[in-house]
Amino acid sequence: MATLNHARLLGDDAAPPVTGTAALASAAIPRRAAARPGALLAVATAGLLGMTVLVAGEPPAAAQGAQPDSRSVSVARALGIDSSSPLEDRSLTREGDLLEQLAVSRAERETEQAAAAQAQGQAEQAARAEAEARAAAEAKAAAEAARPTAVMPVDAAxxxxxxxxxxxxxxxxxxxxxxxxxxxxxxxxxxxxxxxxxxxxxxxxxxxxxxxxxxxxxxxxxxxxxxxxxxxxxxxxxxxxxxxxxxxxxxxxxxxxxxxxxxxxxxxxxxxxxxxxx
CATH class of the missing domain: 2.70.70.10 (Glucose Permease (Domain IIA))
Structure with missing residues (x-):
């Protein structure tokens, strides 16, 4: 495979020779294009792209035997969450506690309302009884006042x-x-x-x-x-x-x-x- 010296094309004899994909790209260009600066720039760019492809295609360092960083950061600990139990379970527990508190509060409120209703009913019943007793006493007093002191012992005699x-x-x-x-x-x-x-x-x-x-x-x-x-x-x-x-x-x-x-x-x-x- 022919090797194209980029330094020679650019007029720099000190530059190292170019090999690989970049050399292939350079060889495909006609000689007459070497005399034009634009053509030279295109050849250089193609070589650089080829090198990038080769670099991107290399496996990661971990796959080549590199050891990962043994230090790890606990996100749960950083957020102040106990990592011993799942977050979802803790959310369910918290919701259950809230529901239980609501149920207890509702029961207490219903008990208070029932007691208040009972007290009100008893008060109303006592008020009705008192009103009825007062009305009965007034009616009796009125009847007594209307009752004659004396009468004839026989009517129409x-x-x-x-x-x-x-x-x-x-x-x-x-x-x-x-x-x-x-x-x-x-x-x-x-x-x-x-x-x-x-x-x-x-x-x-x-x-x-x-x-x-x-x-x-x-x-x-x-x-x-x-x-x-x-x-x-x-x-x-x-x-x-x-x-x-x-x-x-x-x-x-x-x-x-x-x-x-x-x-x-x-x-x-x-x-x-x-x-x-x-």
């Missing part, structure tokens, strides 16, 4: 005998005629002293009131109260009858001042004093 002398004796009450089984009422609030058979009346009821006075009801067909029972004005205590010394169904009604054996007074005048319209 006809007076057949008044208070005063009759047949040579004192008729100590009034006779109020009404159909059989007509309801009879307590004239005022009081307590039943006696209720049952009575001389001349057949059956009779005696009620003592707060001021000590006693009202008497006689000739009834049926008694609906018993001794010791508390009654209020207008409560039904018996049904009109015709028992005892009677000429027809009626109620014999008396008022005795101060007690069971007190002085009899005109019942109609007495009831008027208590606001009864007769």
């Amino acid at each position: 006809r007076m057949t005998s008044s208070f005063g002398p009759r047949w040579g004796t004192l008729h100590a009450g009034v006779d109020l005629a009404a159909p059989m089984m007509t309801p009879e009422f307590a004239a005022m609030d009081g307590i039943v002293l006696q209720a049952g058979p009575a001389s001349g009346f057949g059956l009779a009821v005696y009620i003592q009131h707060a001021n000590g006075d006693v009202t008497v009801y006689g000739h009834m067909e049926k008694i609906l109260v018993s001794a010791g029972q508390v009654v209020r004005a207008g409560d039904t205590i018996a049904l009109v009858g015709n028992r005892g010394q009677s000429t027809g169904p009626h109620l014999h009604f008396e008022v005795r001042i101060g007690g069971l054996n007190g002085e009899p007074v005109d019942p109609l005048g007495y009831l008027r004093q208590w606001g009864v319209q007769i």
Whole structure:
């Protein structure tokens, strides 16, 4: 293979000879091109490229038996991460801890909300109960205020005998005629002293009131109260009858001042004093 002396072409006899691919590239150029500087530059460039190809094609130093640097740098240690466990596992553990904390926080929040709701429900229930009790008390007070102090002992009755002398004796009450089984009422609030058979009346009821006075009801067909029972004005205590010394169904009604054996007074005048319209 012919060898081309680059130094001779360039006019430098001291330059070393060129061999290999560069020499082949130089030999392919016609001689007449050697006289032109541009051609010489092209030949030199081709030689340099050939040398670069040869250099790039050489195997790395490690493949030729060179020993690698035994010093190594731990990236995990440099970043402050424990290299004993994978990064992915540590991320999963951290996420699990966060989820557990969220679950605990949610449970605590739900417990607090449930306790608050229960307390609110109890407060509302207590408020409703208090309002209902207050309303009931007000209704009772209103009903009590509206309730009459005294009433006629029989509704729509006809007076057949008044208070005063009759047949040579004192008729100590009034006779109020009404159909059989007509309801009879307590004239005022009081307590039943006696209720049952009575001389001349057949059956009779005696009620003592707060001021000590006693009202008497006689000739009834049926008694609906018993001794010791508390009654209020207008409560039904018996049904009109015709028992005892009677000429027809009626109620014999008396008022005795101060007690069971007190002085009899005109019942109609007495009831008027208590606001009864007769």
